[in-house]
Amino acid sequence: MDEDSTERNSLTRRNYLKYGSVLGAGLLAGCTSDSDGEGAATEETTAEETESTTEETTTAEPDTSYSVSMAPMGEVTLDSVPESWIAYNGGYADMGVALGVGDKMTGIGGASRYYTYVYDELPGVSVDRSVVEENQLLDSDMSKEMFYALDNEVHLMDPNMLTNWFGWKQQDVEEITKGVGPFFGNLIFRREDEWHDYRYYTLYEAFEKVAALFQEEERYQAFNELHDEFIADIQAKLPPADERPNVLLVYAGSDEPEKFSPYRLNDKGTSKKQWRDLGVSDALSGTGIKGLSTTDRGKIDYEAMLEVDPDVILLRAHERKSAQEFRDTVLEFMKSHPVASELTAVKNDRVYRGGYLYQGPIHNFFLTERGAQQLYPDVFGEVTSDEKLFDRQRIADIVNGDF
Known part of the structure; x- marks a missing residue:
């Protein structure tokens, strides 16, 4: 990055409050009253003009800070x-x-x-x-x-x-x-x-x-409100906890992956939100394997996966592919691999895209819907189907101000 320490003197026009200065206006004084009342009239006129001038000079733009x-x-x-x-x-x-x-x-x-x-x-x-x-x-x-x-x-x-x-x-x-x-x-x-x-x-x-x-x-x-309603409806339909799959979430960008960066579902980061909401357990629980971080760049291979043999494998870095494209490339490679093909998730065709690393509120609706269909197809429909679990129009209405 540019480490140039040259001082920049042009301060922003946006991040400091603007205050209108109040100008003080001294009242004219020293006019003596004549017998014909001219002094009194002058004093009254001067006071009116001063009041008007003071009102004009002290009027400031409303503070919107x-x-x-x-x-x-x-x-x-x-x-x-x-x-x-x-x-x-x-x-x-x-x-x-x-x-x-x-x-x-x-x-x-x-x-x-x-x-x-x-x-x-x-x-x-x-x-x-x-x-x-x-x-x-x-x-x-x-x-x-x-x-x-x-x-x-x-x-x-x-x-x-x-x-x-x-x-x-x-x-x-x-x-x-x-x-x-x-x-x-x-x-x-x-x-x-x-x-x-x-x-x-x-x-x-x-x-x-x-x-x-x-x-x-x-x-x-x-x-x-819409999110809470959506999640409550999904969770009401989930099978009992002992009937839910355990899940291994990993990262590998290749269509022919051999080594994987692990993620831990017990990490409460927002990138795993849908998996927590869907009630799955972490296949790496109790293994001592830590999740990917700035200081931990460790990877696991298919042999390490076999030791935990998860019900479902979720693989990140393939979000430009459709569900079918993912199956035709990554899953097909794993099915032909001598070690990967022994994994229960591979045998059962339960290897899926793992969702976005960075997700916002709109993303989360789509990823939760997809995750529900990946994990519980008997309840929510196959992930390759056209079944919808939330109303797209309601989200569009909120974004467009119709709420």
Whole structure:
């Protein structure tokens, strides 16, 4: 990244409160009263003019500033609702779309993991892919110059991610905060990084914070109510706990995978939300194997998988494939592999796409529906079917302000 420490003197026009100055106007004095009353008339006229002048000079624009608070930034004060913003990942980008401000998004950290195709099923909801693909912060390795160039009023990302992943210094964070716009975000997709020693948020807790940032609390409430209704309906239909599968969630981007980065479902990060809501157990429980994190990049192979022999294997990094395309490539390779073919999940064709690393509230509806069909096809229908478990129009209505 750009480590240039050249001081930038042009402070932002957005992140400091503007105060109207009150001009004091002294009353004219010293007029003596003549016998014909001219002095009294002059004094009265002068008082009226002074009052009018004082009223005009003390009239200021209404104060539209407000504050929002979130760890690790603490309180962030804005003088008005942001008119431009950028997110590092698809989870926070999806929150902005859900809140009806997607058209003000100027880019993203990396577009490849922001899955916008789900919006195709929501009437009147879309994101301009050309914008997010053209303005990717990762294209410049998260350089400060890119932040200056895009000139956003707020950055939806955890600033500590920048210092721990991309080599930023705290002074770099402060420079962009003052020179461009504040940061507002918390790394919530996993909870296994040692450097994240401050409060985490659930998906909807973080969503509520972002809603406060954009002053869209009513939209948030509408989403929250619909989400609770949806999850309650799904959970009411789940089989008893002892009849639910145990699950192994891993990452491997190849169509012919041999080694895998493990994830732990007991990690309460937002990327595993649907699996927790669907009541499955973690196949790695009790093994001592830790989940992927900044400091733990360990991998497992098919022999290690055989030791736990999960009922279901969920494989991330294949979200551009349909369910059938995934079966025709990845699953077919595993079925022909001398070790993988011995796995119960492979024998039973129970290897599926594992969901997004970064998911927002709209994503979560689709991923929960898909997960329910992957895990409980007898209850919710096959994942390759056209069966729908939630009303797309209701989500579109909320996004479009009809709630």
